[in-house]
Amino acid sequence: MKKILLINGPNLNRLGKREPHIYGSETLTDLEKSLTEFASSHAAALECYQSNHEGDIIDVIHDADGKYEGIVINPGAFTHYSYAIRDAIAGMTFPVIEVHISNIHTREEFRHTSVIAPVTNGQIVGLGVYGYKLAILALLEHLGGN
16 A cells, blocks of 8 residues: 655645635545545555644655655645755655645736746646645556556
């Protein structure tokens, strides 16, 4: 069974409450439960983590080395300026898929650039929470286990 880590960054703990017209009404707890079941149905174990703190996310990425076969990450606002998270990902030997609920390329100008994307295996944006499932499938395909 493939082990995957899902990391959600700042403000994603507010899913279901924060701008539901953009992010939907599903809570983070609901999303994590659904994605854990989805991963399991594809012979993968998913562990979920969320933090509003950049350093904590970096520590979790570092600690993932040797424990997981890959990461799905929604870095939230860190997407646009966290070179530290970018460097943490660049230093890993496993695949990473970046996902965003909204289409960052159609929103405010400052959201159009991801400093994370160049060190990931792919980026999925604008498909709502369904993008997470696609990211899991893409990661499993990359690992040869889908």
